[in-house]
Amino acid sequence: MIELANVTKTFNADKHNQFTAVDDVSLTIEAGRLTILKGPSGSGKTTLMALIGCMARPSSGRIRLHGISTSFFSDADSGSALDITSLPERFLTEIRRTTFGFIFQQFNLVKGISALENIMLPAYPTGESQAAFRQRALELMELFSVSRHAASPVEWLSGGELQRVAIARALINNPTIIIADEPTAHLDSKLSREFMEMVGTLKARGKTILIASHDPLVYDSELAETVVGMRDGRITGITGAA
Amino acid sequence: MNSPLNRHTNILDFALSSLLRRKSKNLSLLVVYTLIVFVIASLIFFVQALKHEAAQTLAEAPDLVVQRMIAGRHDLIPATYGEQISAIRGVRSVTPRLWGYYYDQVFGANYTLLVPENGVVEPGSIMIGAGVARNQRIKIDDMLTLKTSRNAPLLLTVQGIYPSSSELISSDLIVLSAEDFQEMFHLPPGQFTDLAVTVANPREQVTVATKIAELFPDTRPILKSEMLRTYDSLFEWRGGMMVVILAVAVLSFIIFAWDKATGLSAEERKEIGILKSIGWETSDVLQLKFWEGIVISLTAFLVGVVLAYGHVFFFSAALFEHALKGWSVIYPQFRLIPVVDAYQLTVLFFLTVLPYTAATIIPAWLAATVPPDAAMRS
C-alpha cells in the first residue's frame, strides 16, 4: 500500500517561473490493485508517479510505503510503513530497484543492445549472479512471447515487441509495484488492447499497478479498479476506490 | 548470491556490450592505442637493453683515455706524454693506442682500424668484424686490399673473423699490426692516436684525470664513467627521434581524450538517463564508464607491451633499424639481451591506462548526476 499525505511538488521554487506540478495531493493506493491516474497532459500525473517511484522528492508532504522490504528496512521487523520522503539518495535508488518496475512512454530501451540484455539491465548493479537473472529474463521473454528476439538488438523489434520487452524489463527485479507512464501513447488500438491484456496478467500475479494515462482504452478498461482524475496538479475525483 | 564481485562482472558485461555496439570505432581506437603503446614500449625495451649491454661490456673499457687537442681538434699525442703520465701517483699503466677510420671508396663503408695492445696479429694478417666480412664478402684466408695514405695498395690476409655474437662491439673492426697501421697512415714517429690509462684505485680516477689535465693543458682526459654515460643519453628525450615519437604519441592521445571528453553525445547522455531511471546509481554508471575505459586501455597496454617485447628481442627491433642505421653501410646484426625494467613499464602503465580511463569517466560523471526522473520527463 502506498500512502500519500498532502504531497506537493514545486519546481523552480522562489523564482519567477515557479511552477507547482503536484498540489496538496492525498491518496491511498491499495496493494494488488490497478490504479489509473487519468488527466490531460500537464495535469501532474508524471510528476506524481516520479514521486511515488522514488525518482524525486516532494517539496512537502509525506509518502509512506507499506509492505516492502529492502536490505536496510524490513516491514516485518518494524511492522510500520517506510517514509521515503526524507531518505538519502542511495536508499531511494535501492527502493526503486527492488520495489518498483517502470514502463516508460518512450520505452527507454538502450539501442544497439540485445533485447535480452535490455531486460536484464536493471539487475546488473544489484550484485545478483548473472545466471539467476538471465534465467528470469528468459522466462519473462517466454511469458511475453518475444523469446525469438532474445539476441536481436532492440532496434530490429516492432512497436508491440518493444512494449513487451519494456514490460519484461520492468519485471526483472521482481518488483511489487509496476509504474507505467502513458504506456499506450505510441501504440495503436490493437497494441493498446494487447498491453491491457498483459496488465491483466501482471495483476493476476498480484502486482500493484499504477498507470498514468489519458487514453480511454486504458481508463475505461474493465481491469481498471480505481481511477483517479487529475487536473492542474490536484485530484478532481476518485472512482472505484476500495 | 548478491556480491560486489557479481556486480563488477555484470557491469563489465554491459560495458563490453556497450563497446561492441560501435565495434569499428572502438576496434580502431584499440588498434591505434595499442600501436602507440607498442612504439613507446619498444623504445623502452630497446634503450634499456642497449644501456644494459653498454654498461656490462664497456665496464672493461680503459679507465681513462687521454686525447691531445690542437686548435680545438683531436690530434696525435706524443709517446713522451705517456711516460710523464705513468709517473703520476696512482697510475698503474699507460698504453698508447693506435686506431683510426678508413673509408673504403669501393664498398662505401667506414671501417675502424685498430692496433691491439699486444700483438694479436702478425704483420700482413688481420682480424675483422663480421660486418666487414659481410660488406667485403670475404672469409678467413681471403685477401683484403686497403689503399694507404700514399695511394699504394696494401694486401692483408684475413686471419680470423670475430664471432657474430660480438657484432655490437666489433662489427666494423679491422684489427691489424702496428707495422701495417704505420704502412697505412704514415704517422710521425713516436706519435699515437691517444693514450689509455689504467688507474690502480677506481676512486682515484678523477684525481688522476685532474692531474693529467694540469700537467698537460693541451690534453683532454675522458673518464670511463663518461664513456658509459654516453649510452645513458641514448635516445635522449630532446633528441630528434624521441621528440617525434613522443609528440606523435602525446598528440594522438590528446585527440582520443578530446574525442572522449567532448564526444559524450546526446545519445550517450540519454543512455545514462535511462540507466538512472531504471535504478542505476551514479556510482554504477561511473563504474560502467570505468570498465569501458579499462577494457580499451588495459588491453592496449598489455598487447602493446607483449608485441614490443617480441619486436625488440625476437625481431631485433627491426622497425628501429632504419633510424639507427641512418646512412651507415655497416650495421651490426645483433640480438639484444632482454631486459625488462619494471619501473619504466609501471610508468608507462600509469601514463597510458590512467589518463584514458579518467578521460572516459569524467564527462560521464557530469552526465550521471542528472536526476533519475529526467528520462521520464523528457
Next chain:
Amino acid sequence: MRKSSIFIIVTAVNILLIGLLTVHARYSQAMAATALRERAEMVRTLQLTDLCLFTEARYTRNPAMADRFAPFQDHPGAMEHFPSGSLVTPPSKRIHEFSP
C-alpha cells in the same frame, strides 16, 4: 560464454604472457652471460670505448671520444646531417671540457 569472462581470460592470458616474457628475459640473460663476458673481455683486450652502432660518419662511430661540435669541425657552417647525431650525443659533462 559471458563477455566479461572472455575479457578476464584475455587479460589473464596477456598478463601471463608478460610474466612468461619476464621469465624469458631472466633465462636469456643467464644464457647470454658467457657471450657477454666474451664481449667484455674483447673490450678489455682491444681497449674499445664504444658500441659499434653508428658507422655512418667518423665522429659518430665513437661518440664517447667525440666533441659536441664534432659535426661542425670541418667547417664552422657545416650542419649535422647524420641521423645518429640526434640519437646519441657525446658525454655532456666532462671534468675539463675543451668544447666552446
